[in-house]
Amino acid sequence: MSKQFYGKGIPHLDAERLKGKLIVIEGSDGSGRTTQINMLRDWLEEQGNATVEIGIKRSQLVATELDIARQSTTLSPMTMTLYYACDFADQLEHVIIPSLRANFIVLADRYIYTLIARAIARRLNRNWISQLYGIALVPDAVFYLSVEPTTLAERTFRKNDTLSYWESGMDVHRQVDMYRSFIDYQRKLEHIFMDLQQEYGFVIVDGNRSPETVYEELVSRIRPIIE
Amino acid sequence: MPVGMPGKLIVVEGLDGSGKSTQAHLLRRWLEIGGYRVYFTEWNSSPLVKNVTKRGKKDQLLTPTTFSIIHATDFADRFERQILPMLHAGYIVLADRYIFTAFARDAVRGVDREWVRNLYRFAIKPDLTFFFNVPLEVALGRILDGRPKLKYYEAGMDMGFDDDIYQSFRIFQGHVYDEYIKMADEFGFTVLDASFTPEEEQKQVRAIVQKKIDLPRFKYEWNAP
Numbered sequence: 001m002s003k004q005f006y007g008k009g010i011p012h013l014d015a016e017r018l019k020g021k022l023i024v025i026e027g028s029d030g031s032g033r034t035t036q037i038n039m040l041r042d043w044l045e046e047q048g049n050a051t052v053e054i055g056i057k058r059s060q061l062v063a064t065e066l067d068i069a070r071q072s073t074t075l076s077p078m079t080m081t082l083y084y085a086c087d088f089a090d091q092l093e094h095v096i097i098p099s100l101r102a103n104f105i106v107l108a109d110r111y112i113y114t115l116i117a118r119a120i121a122r123r124l125n126r127n128w129i130s131q132l133y134g135i136a137l138v139p140d141a142v143f144y145l146s147v148e149p150t151t152l153a154e155r156t157f158r159k160n161d162t163l164s165y166w167e168s169g170m171d172v173h174r175q176v177d178m179y180r181s182f183i184d185y186q187r188k189l190e191h192i193f194m195d196l197q198q199e200y201g202f203v204i205v206d207g208n209r210s211p212e213t214v215y216e217e218l219v220s221r222i223r224p225i226i227e
Numbered sequence: 228m229p230v231g232m233p234g235k236l237i238v239v240e241g242l243d244g245s246g247k248s249t250q251a252h253l254l255r256r257w258l259e260i261g262g263y264r265v266y267f268t269e270w271n272s273s274p275l276v277k278n279v280t281k282r283g284k285k286d287q288l289l290t291p292t293t294f295s296i297i298h299a300t301d302f303a304d305r306f307e308r309q310i311l312p313m314l315h316a317g318y319i320v321l322a323d324r325y326i327f328t329a330f331a332r333d334a335v336r337g338v339d340r341e342w343v344r345n346l347y348r349f350a351i352k353p354d355l356t357f358f359f360n361v362p363l364e365v366a367l368g369r370i371l372d373g374r375p376k377l378k379y380y381e382a383g384m385d386m387g388f389d390d391d392i393y394q395s396f397r398i399f400q401g402h403v404y405d406e407y408i409k410m411a412d413e414f415g416f417t418v419l420d421a422s423f424t425p426e427e428e429q430k431q432v433r434a435i436v437q438k439k440i441d442l443p444r445f446k447y448e449w450n451a452p
Contacts (some may be wrong), residue, residue: 003422007342008339008341008342010290010292011291011292011337011338011339012291012337015416050380053306059295060288061279061282061283061289061297062279062297063275063287065275065278065279066276066279069275069276074275074308075275075304076304076307076308078275078303078305078349079275079300079303079304079307081274082296082303082346083276083300084298085300086279086297086300088294088297089290089292089296090288090290090293093293094288122301125348125349128345128348130343131342131345132278132342132346133341134342135292149305159351181390
């Protein structure tokens with residue numbers, strides 16, 4: 001099966017020769033994304049599948065400066081959205097596409113959907129953002145780990161002792177109580193993801209369960225794709 | 228321009244070597260010295276973004292797509308933090324290069340035209356867009372006669388037009404020029420056939436600005452009535 005772009009794609013690039021598989025795990029911080037990716041990677045590599053991982057803010061081009069820009073109080077939602085788009089595009093062209101061409105399995109620790117959801121949560125134009133991500137390849141599978149916001153908060157506290165400024169949506173609807181902000185913002189994202197699910201058709205996985213149970217479900221869904 | 232926005236946006240566009248930056252500078256000085264509220268902004272100058280662009284160019288990391296997005300990011304930052312607030316506050320905003328530079332260059336790099344236009348959909352239509360229409364050979368001569376050290380992307384070397392950087396620059400600029408000409412009518416460029424001396428040309432620029440913009444409205448008023 002040949003690959004497709006969501007929209008106009010990347011100039012000078014033919015998606016049809018891309019043979020590998022692109023598998024996306026989406027979900028908030030604390031949804032168990034990274035744990036699952038690590039387990040899936042072990043499973044895939046044990047079977048002899050070459051894998052490579054991508055994720056948000058990992059591009060060679062902008063990762064460092066984007067981190068610095070995020071500390072600035074003047075970074076607007078639109079500039080931030082475009083910055084992340086650049087981070088994505090760089091990884092798309094320099095990691096995802098070459099890896100798929102070489103028949104790798106690309107495991108994406110989040111993809112364009114998180115970036116789109118964040119932009120929508122910040123009231124940017126939906127049509128603008130989805131056209132922008134017309135450069136993205138349609139993955140072979142997308143799994144969204146859906147977890148109750150209160151559980152996300154609990155898992156975050158267990159790991160970091162504190163909620164993240166961005167994951168609490170402090171730049172958009174800051175409240176005096178950061179916990180309240182976090183819960184409201186995460187609920188909002190969850191709604192947006194449910195909406196996006198209609199448009200992009202990804203699989204919603206109940207991430208409230210134990211890591212092993214989630215992993216088993218993911219493996220059973222991924223196995224037919226890679227075989 | 229949205230209703231009720233008191234500022235005015237003046238843009239200068241043209242090839243490297245078209246003299247547009249000199250003209251923009253002289254226009255700016257004239258307005259400043261005349262006591263008008265004027266703000267000047269340049270392409271590729273956002274403090275939050277420009278280092279990425281610089282390094283991306285130096286290390287040749289940029290593809291047509293990332294080249295396009297990073298320039299839009301730089302523009303968005305300047306647009307939201309400076310251009311738009313200044314227009315709301317009743318300034319004359321003078322921009323040395325605007326979205327048309329991106330439209331032209333990105334199109335030459337093969338980026339989908341519609342996609343690029345969508346990218347910049349948030350931008351405001353200028354009140355006045357000067358296009359300094361210097362014949363290609365003249366603009367090329369002004370840049371190339373001194374055999375300067377050309378930069379990889381400014382010469383369009385990423386497109387593989389030619390192994391010789393000077394030849395590549397000529398071809399690239401030729402394509403950019405064609406894109407500008409195609410846009411002139413659609414976006415209502417005020418085209419200045421710039422084969423005059425800089426002084427004569429500046430006279431024309433100022434006359435047009437004076438005619439199109441109610442300048443007295445932009446004077447600093449220390450004692451507001």
